[in-house]
Amino acid sequence: MTVLQNDRFLKALRREQVDRTPVWIMRQAGRYLPEYRATRAQAGGIIDLFRNPKLACEVTLQPLDRFELDAAILFSDILTVPDAMGLGLYFETGEGPRFKNPVLDRKAVDALPVLDPDKDLDYVMAAVTEIKSALNGRVPLIGFSGSPWTLVTYMVEGGSSKDFARVKTMAYAEPETMHALLTKVSDAVAAYLLAQVRAGAQALQIFDTWGGSLSHAAYREFSLAYMKEIVAKIKAEAPDIPVILFTKGGGLWIEDIVNSSCDCVGLDWTADIGRVRRLTGGRVALQGNMDPAILRAPPARIREEVSSILDSYGPGPGHVFNLGHGITPDINPEHVEALIRALHDLSPAYHQ
């Protein structure tokens, strides 16, 4: 076992004392970095990049070489699980991810195979192993998956969607079919995350990117219930691995999310992090929550926003700094540097 040299992130997730607020950035290995664009061009397409453990490892480490980040996150795609189920993932330029074989009815649901992630997603596990070894204890490695509801939106729509017409029709008009689908996907996600832990992931994040498209009741029924089951399975098999639940647009449902036994709730920028802290009373750590668009403003404005988020959270442990959603391709890396510098300057005062 290599010794972990920077445990700020894991300590913050456990709400233990740290010297400064740890930070990582959703999509920190991404198109805003010229070195990422170079590796991706070398790989061919995005699929060739995340299916190649050596290149996935390379891009995972790129932001760590540039910035003093406190965690690495596995470079992969959120749609690996449905792809492994046979849906045929491909990317259309400017259109985002698509599936050749969307799941349109009960017959298609029943035909979905049960996954063995170590075999069916061996390239992901190889990437985790490769990254873990390359990190050599520098910072912890976060494994991740899309939430069942989020994966199912792509599986039923056949790709991205503006109004989730098909997937919501299935949920509202054929709830049994939807629950059968979500059950299958949840089982696969739990197995996938536990396989990532066995391969070396030290924390897990579930990205519920589209949970916020649901009504409050439908969110509990079709998204949160399944994330809860997954957290329970992780806690049963890997009790020491902290789990972060991130529902974009889920700010109204924090009290329900906290009851999932997750260790940390990820917040988008619509929530007031200080208010959420008072509401949750220290039962979970909180991650977030700067609007990625602030990174388009000059460094002085970025510093102001970092200061205001630290101030809103207030003194004491349990805060992981992050954006409220992924960093966008147009951001100047120097502005990320400004964010991290501001956090290093300003956050120690909150941890005395």
Place this chain on the structure above:
Amino acid sequence: MTVLQNDRFLKALRREQVDRTPVWIMRQAGRYLPEYRATRAQAGGIIDLFRNPKLACEVTLQPLDRFELDAAILFSDILTVPDAMGLGLYFETGEGPRFKNPVLDRKAVDALPVLDPDKDLDYVMAAVTEIKSALNGRVPLIGFSGSPWTLVTYMVEGGSSKDFARVKTMAYAEPETMHALLTKVSDAVAAYLLAQVRAGAQALQIFDTWGGSLSHAAYREFSLAYMKEIVAKIKAEAPDIPVILFTKGGGLWIEDIVNSSCDCVGLDWTADIGRVRRLTGGRVALQGNMDPAILRAPPARIREEVSSILDSYGPGPGHVFNLGHGITPDINPEHVEALIRALHDLSPAYHQ
């Protein structure tokens, strides 16, 4: 003066006793109705439709002839104000609204004219007069405008946007320019709404469709502050006209919105209307909040959802039933009939 034959909607906005929960539907005059599609085809394009007072009146009344709705809403576009300011509104097939002359810098902001809505938007005032006369007291007429922030997103982006990159950059990097722009647009919106009242509108709704894209602090600074000013101006000149503020994605900010002196808060479907009622303690009426996607489900499921929303709001006055956002073009009008039938059957029990 014609006598108003159905005042349920206005009474509910004032939180007065009614016999059943009033209902109207955002975009009730819209593409899901074959008669609307026929009139629109006759007009030519969407611009020709809302610029023609006779046809705008015709489509405004169409849903009332089909369904027992408790209010009519002026058929118009939310972008009439920036169009009248010289931005050159046009519609690209499948792309939505676009502006020929987006507002990209301070110079463009300073060049924006001050509007005289009675002159510069005379076709809207003519439509209000025409509709009011055709209604002949059947139900009250709602006037509306986009919120300043929502209009400004289109004015700066030049059309619809996924991530609001340009408009947020202006807000975060050049806040003085943004405030100058919002001030001009707010003044125009207040004048526009007051002109609609003079022409006959009996209630007003401000559609803040994109306020939910902002952080909590930025929402207060760039959206809510200007809606508050508009409400104050309306209350000063037309104190009896109820004002509804609808911020899509604004569920986390209800307490701030209530402090705007509006009469009613419109909710999207992510909020639990009963919880919002307890939070606001009867200081405002609440409008909403069924997920429009439920209308794709069979009538029995629609009835269940109506029942659950009525039950969540609970007994007593102050509820205007609506969807949480506009009805989509693919909805079967019979399903709207099912919604209204369910509301007529179930809601009287909540008003005894």
